[in-house]
Amino acid sequence: MKINLLDLVLNPKMLKAGQRILLSGTVYTARDAAHKRIIDMLDSGIAVPFNLKNVAIYYCGPSPAKPGAVIGACGPTTSSRMDIFTPRILKEGVKFLIGKGGRSESVVNSIKENSAVYLVATGGVAALLSKTVKKADLIAFEDLGPEAIYKLEVEGMPLIVAIDSDGGNVFKL
Amino acid sequence: MRKIKSEIIINAVENLCAETNFKLPADVLKSLEQNIVLEKNTAKDILKEIIENVDIARKEQIPLCQDTGTANFFIKLGRDTEIENGDIYAAVNKGVSLGYTNSYLRKSVVFDPLERKNTKDNTPANIYIDLVSGDKIEITFLPKGGGSENASALKMLTLSVGWDGIKEFVLSAVNDKGRNACPPLVVGVGIGGDFASVGFMSKKALLREIGSENKNAFYGGKEIELLNDINKLNIGPMGMGGRTTALAVFIEEKPVHIASFPVAVNIQCHSCRRKTIII
DSSP: OOEEEEHHHHHHGGGGOOOEEEEEEEEOOOOHHHHHHHHHHHTTTTOOSSOOOOEEEEEOOOHHHHHHHSSSOOOBBGGGTTTTTTHHHHHTTEEEEEEEEEEOHHHHHHHHTTOOEEEEEOOOOOHHHHTEEEEEEEEEEEEGGGGGGEEEEEEEEEEEEEEOOOBBBSSOO | OOEEEEEHHHHHHHHHHHHHEEEEEHHHHHHHHHTTOOHHHHHHHHHHHHHHHHHHHHHHHHSSSOOOEEEEEEEEEEEEEEESOHHHHHHHHHHHHHHHHTTOOOOOSSSSTTTOOOOOSOOSSSEEEEESSSSEEEEEEEEEEEHTTTTOOOEOOOGHHHHHHHHHHHHHHHHHHHHGGHHHHEEEEEEEEHHHHHHHOOOHHSSTTTTOOOOHHHHHHHHHHHHHHHHOOOOOOGEEEEEEEEEEOOOOOOOEETOOOEEEEEOOSSOOOOEEEEE
């Protein structure tokens, strides 16, 4: 099923756990260090590098782009390391999370409360996923190297709905 | 004494870093292809994606996984070799620095575990050297991703628990964290030795080719037993259910203190990248 992120923002409940989708739209990369920094900025009342409302965050630290390439290999990293930050991130308005592997019970509850959706990409298919990225802009935290925040335009990114907005979950808790 | 210029090693390691990250070993690909026929639905789709990725990475020289790992080297250094203008450690690290930089591989190493500032060239490498007879240098490279390494475990078991205790420990390690480690997995198990060496054995076990037999027939049988039990856990490809949770289990064992019973499990993701060259 082909899905545009803008349509999904209007109706996140259209997705059900277990569905396979091809996602198109804008996603922001952020993994461990970027999450920590975003939360610190929010706590200190400093403006974060992008508007968190209704956006998709992709847990990904890409490899460097070769000359002429949009991006390097860019598969998902393990989501559970972000569990500690996720309820706060969702409260701030982030609607879609993309990563790999299961999430904690508190994240599942938070996804339900905020009508958010957790999607998974296949880990270790980073060359294949790089082909779905049509544009990549480094927008913040360049000093973090692979953990910097990139704004990606993706087209037909193959994902599986892992936790839907009603708490349906393909992973056992 | 055979003299080998340091540059020869540097160049070889530079190339090895790139080639290993772009191309999955034939035995791993074959094992994935053998398992795909046993799966259906999502599990089958995921294995298909994994195999398609192998093809794209090889043809376009893109890393199989964005996590191009820590750089681990297992070196058999012939006693009749002499490295000119340098030493083996410096040469390997220089090769890693060049390989990861020039081939656009991800730099995933930070200086201090707490401060976490990137070293920017993926050094230092983890270098393990065995002195052997002869005038050759055999270098095996294992780039190891963080996700699967985090699912690994080590325990000093009570002696009385025997094989059942080992089995329970291995199965619980895979069951607890295996679904986050990009299954189908390769599972390295170290038994015996001491606290330091058992972890090393479990890592070294990952270098074995899938389909190869353990030299020790008893442990060979135990590898099959563990593999069958792991594949009954219904973790499956990417932890979404299915029978292909692991492609192989490899055991290394070693003499041990009369009071001790150490066991270690080193988890390897499906992107089981490794390559050996001989200089």
